[in-house]
Amino acid sequence: MRGKYPRCLRLVAPIWNLSASGSRCLSSAVTPEGNQRKGGMLLQFLADRFYDVEALRDYLFQKQLSKVHKKNRSFVGIKKRYGPYIAGASFVLKQGGAVKFQGQEWIRATGHGYSRLKLLNFQAVPIEAVDASDCAINYEGLDNILALKELQSLFLQRCPHVDDWCLSRLHQLASSLQELSLAGCPRISERGLACLHHLQNLRRLDISDLPAVSNPGLTQILVEEMLPKCEVVGAEWAQGLKSGPEEQSQDTASPLPT
Amino acid sequence: MFRGAVWLLAGRGSLGRGLSTRSGGWTPDWTEKVSEIKKKIQSALPGGAWHPLYDTSHLPPEHSDVVIVGGGVLGLSVAYWLKRLEKPRGAIKVLVVDRDHTYSQASTGLSVGGIRQQFSLPENIQLSLFSVDFLRNINEYLAVVNDPPLDVQFNPSGYLFLASEKGAAIMENNVKVQRQEGAKVCLMSPEQLRNKFPWINTDGVALASYGLEGEGWFDPWCLLQGLRRKVQSLGVLFSQGEVTRFITSSSHMQTTSGKGVTMKRIHEVHVKMDHSLEYQPVECAIVINAAGAWSGQVAELAGIGKGPPDTLEGTKLPVEPRKRYVYLWHCPEGPGLETPFVADTSGAYFRREGLGHNYLGGCSPTEEEEPDPGNLEVDHDFFQDKVWPPLAHRVPAFQCLKVRSAWAGYYDYNTFDQNGVVGPHPLVSNMYFATGFSGHGLQQAPAVGRAVAEMVLEGQFRTIDLSSFLFSRFYLGEKVEERNII
Numbered sequence: 001m002r003g004k005y006p007r008c009l010r011l012v013a014p015i016w017n018l019s020a021s022g023s024r025c026l027s028s029a030v031t032p033e034g035n036q037r038k039g040g041m042l043l044q045f046l047a048d049r050f051y052d053v054e055a056l057r058d059y060l061f062q063k064q065l066s067k068v069h070k071k072n073r074s075f076v077g078i079k080k081r082y083g084p085y086i087a088g089a090s091f092v093l094k095q096g097g098a099v100k101f102q103g104q105e106w107i108r109a110t111g112h113g114y115s116r117l118k119l120l121n122f123q124a125v126p127i128e129a130v131d132a133s134d135c136a137i138n139y140e141g142l143d144n145i146l147a148l149k150e151l152q153s154l155f156l157q158r159c160p161h162v163d164d165w166c167l168s169r170l171h172q173l174a175s176s177l178q179e180l181s182l183a184g185c186p187r188i189s190e191r192g193l194a195c196l197h198h199l200q201n202l203r204r205l206d207i208s209d210l211p212a213v214s215n216p217g218l219t220q221i222l223v224e225e226m227l228p229k230c231e232v233v234g235a236e237w238a239q240g241l242k243s244g245p246e247e248q249s250q251d252t253a254s255p256l257p258t
Numbered sequence: 259m260f261r262g263a264v265w266l267l268a269g270r271g272s273l274g275r276g277l278s279t280r281s282g283g284w285t286p287d288w289t290e291k292v293s294e295i296k297k298k299i300q301s302a303l304p305g306g307a308w309h310p311l312y313d314t315s316h317l318p319p320e321h322s323d324v325v326i327v328g329g330g331v332l333g334l335s336v337a338y339w340l341k342r343l344e345k346p347r348g349a350i351k352v353l354v355v356d357r358d359h360t361y362s363q364a365s366t367g368l369s370v371g372g373i374r375q376q377f378s379l380p381e382n383i384q385l386s387l388f389s390v391d392f393l394r395n396i397n398e399y400l401a402v403v404n405d406p407p408l409d410v411q412f413n414p415s416g417y418l419f420l421a422s423e424k425g426a427a428i429m430e431n432n433v434k435v436q437r438q439e440g441a442k443v444c445l446m447s448p449e450q451l452r453n454k455f456p457w458i459n460t461d462g463v464a465l466a467s468y469g470l471e472g473e474g475w476f477d478p479w480c481l482l483q484g485l486r487r488k489v490q491s492l493g494v495l496f497s498q499g500e501v502t503r504f505i506t507s508s509s510h511m512q513t514t515s516g517k518g519v520t521m522k523r524i525h526e527v528h529v530k531m532d533h534s535l536e537y538q539p540v541e542c543a544i545v546i547n548a549a550g551a552w553s554g555q556v557a558e559l560a561g562i563g564k565g566p567p568d569t570l571e572g573t574k575l576p577v578e579p580r581k582r583y584v585y586l587w588h589c590p591e592g593p594g595l596e597t598p599f600v601a602d603t604s605g606a607y608f609r610r611e612g613l614g615h616n617y618l619g620g621c622s623p624t625e626e627e628e629p630d631p632g633n634l635e636v637d638h639d640f641f642q643d644k645v646w647p648p649l650a651h652r653v654p655a656f657q658c659l660k661v662r663s664a665w666a667g668y669y670d671y672n673t674f675d676q677n678g679v680v681g682p683h684p685l686v687s688n689m690y691f692a693t694g695f696s697g698h699g700l701q702q703a704p705a706v707g708r709a710v711a712e713m714v715l716e717g718q719f720r721t722i723d724l725s726s727f728l729f730s731r732f733y734l735g736e737k738v739e740e741r742n743i744i
Contacts, residue, residue, distance in 0.1 A: 040404075044404050047403060047404070054403060057403045057404075058403060061401060061403065065398055139394065164412060164413075164414055165394050165412070165414060167414070168414030168470075168471050168472075168474075169471060171470055171471070189411075190595075190613060191411065191412065191413040191414070191415075192414065193595070194413065194414075194415050194595045194596060195414050195415060195416075195596075197595070197596035198470075214613070215613055218613050218614075219613065222594060222595040222613060223595065225594050225595070226594050226595045226596050
């Protein structure tokens with residue numbers, strides 16, 4: 001008999017942010033929207049009563065996960081043949097990001113400067129900046145980027161699968177990384193930001209708009225203390241502080257002599 | 259159809275009550291009687307707990323293939339992997355028995371929640387490596403359809419072990435083994451320590467090892483609830499009750515050298531209900547002892563250890579509860595966000611908790627100072643005498659702090675060699691152990707669960723070879739010592 005555990009055992013704020021297309025019926029009801037909700041409820045009703053429907057939902061969910069995994073496969077063959085820079089560049093461009101070789105312009109996957117053959121010219125040229133914003137990079141995919149030992153700027157804005165575990169791997173780029181942007185990543189919390197202290201050469205860090213950070217103002221202060229030579233852009237330290245109406249009147253009152 | 263009839267009855271019951279007030283003179287608790295009848299009929303329907311005389315829905319089932327004694331993180335991990343590795347799906351009926359569904363004394367919930375790969379035994383390192391992988395992909399392993407994803411709140415801040423002159427050579431050796439197994443650990447000299455963590459006083463420290471990846475701390479309660487939820491969705495049954503007796507049968511056999519030996523098999527487990535003398539005999543094929551700090555008592559119920567000393571029959575399971583204190587304090591000038599889990603040369607440890615300059619810490623007492631494990635009362639003098647002085651020496655900022663709260667929990671302490679016991683008992687052939695991890699059970703639970711499930715289903719370890727953790731080492735006297743114990 002399947003016991004129904006208490007629903008009040010909410011284990012996390014729903015920050016599961018799967019792509020909208022495939023996950024209509026699978027994502028938990030973060031924002032119930034009319035028809036989607038009704039379809040989801042019917043499927044849930046059936047899944048509660050029939051093993052086949054439950055297995056089907058399981059299968060669809062696993063398929064979604066494996067899609068992300070497939071996108072993040074390591075380019076081992078290319079790496080062996082052409083070196084880590086070409087492998088890293090191919091990976092980032094395939095995901096939809098942009099790459100900047102030393103002394104060159106930004107190369108985007110959709111722009112007209114990109115062609116596979118042209119990339120081969122840069123076999124020995126190190127990559128100095130990677131823009132992987134909005135890409136589906138995850139913990140495994142980061143392998144390709146961590147092999148770029150001369151990387152100076154890394155932009156990971158709004159990446160849905162970059163989380164605290166990925167941040168713990170960034171220490172491998174400590175010797176060269178100078179600019180890092182994590183703005184808008186839904187899964188990064190202050191616990192992951194704590195392991196950025198390895199990046200001693202970091203000069204600019206963007207941690208604005210991180211929904212999973214519980215206390216943005218305090219986190220900003222603590223991160224600034226942790227990385228004294230770095231300019232930390234993000235929340236204002238007064239964000240989240242509320243000044244009550246009494247405080248203002250106290251400021252204007254004159255202090256009584258003791 | 260039956261249900262429809264019952265609901266109609268209930269409806270008519272309330273209607274009948276309406277009628278009765280009009281006509282007057284009816285028994286006032288008619289609706290209660292109706293609900294009792296409803297309950298009886300429902301228990302008689304297929305799928306209900308059927309017993310002709312009384313309702314047995316609160317009792318565990320009468321038959322179960324595997325009974326897991328102990329519903330903490332190790333027991334649930336074994337249940338999860340049994341359900342995951344079984345072929346075909348749904349083949350094995352698993353029952354988890356725990357005497358306290360609130361987990362008030364269970365080691366899992368009271369744990370500090372650290373996970374590290376810095377051990378000296380390769381097996382321990384492999385177990386932790388897999389467990390960290392499990393935690394990282396917890397939403398793939400423990401996904402339940404239409405439930406929110408789990409957030410174990412992992413802090414990837416690493417462990418920092420400090421060694422004095424005496425321990426420096428051992429630490430270097432350990433780090434070599436850890437690197438061989440694939441852990442990312444680096445060694446630091448006192449100078450590098452001071453550069454990286456300026457709040458440390460490196461007086462007396464000769465070497466430090468710092469875990470760079472895959473080490474830190476997390477929320478053990480979340481892992482427990484996640485496992486519980488997933489395991490329930492896979493069809494594992496839970497029962498709240500205490501195991502009071504095993505019904506066994508013995509057969510006398512002879513070894514090849516002619517020595518007589520008594521092999522036992524457990525046939526039934528008696529599960530006693532709370533606050534009552536009622537018990538249910540559960541007929542089972544396999545029993546898994548994951549009772550944590552009380553595993554020694556459960557093993558004695560099966561007759562393990564009852565025999566002349568220095569024989570296999572007389573070898574007890576050397577797991578007993580040991581009380582450990584954890585203190586939470588606030589220090590406004592304390593170390594910053596980058597603080598790892600620091601384990602000092604003296605054995606005292608601490609870690610950060612949250613954003614607000616709160617720290618958790620404690621110390622393992624020496625053998626002579628072991629507190630009485632009869633209750634979970636906290637001794638605050640222990641903090642003043644044994645925990646604060648070494649920590650204040652190591653981190654001068656801790657000279658001014660204020661203790662906010664404290665609690666105590668049990669280690670399932672293996673008095674033989676402080677390492678886990680895994681696998682079947684040589685004589686009681688259907689009791690498997692998953693216990694005795696002496697303080698690092700939580701961080702190895704996913705991997706140990708998988709190893710025990712492999713042992714049960716296939717008869718041998720497939721992924722991680724834990725043959726050095728079998729029970730027979732207690733009889734043979736082969737200690738498998740772990741030198742990095744906190």
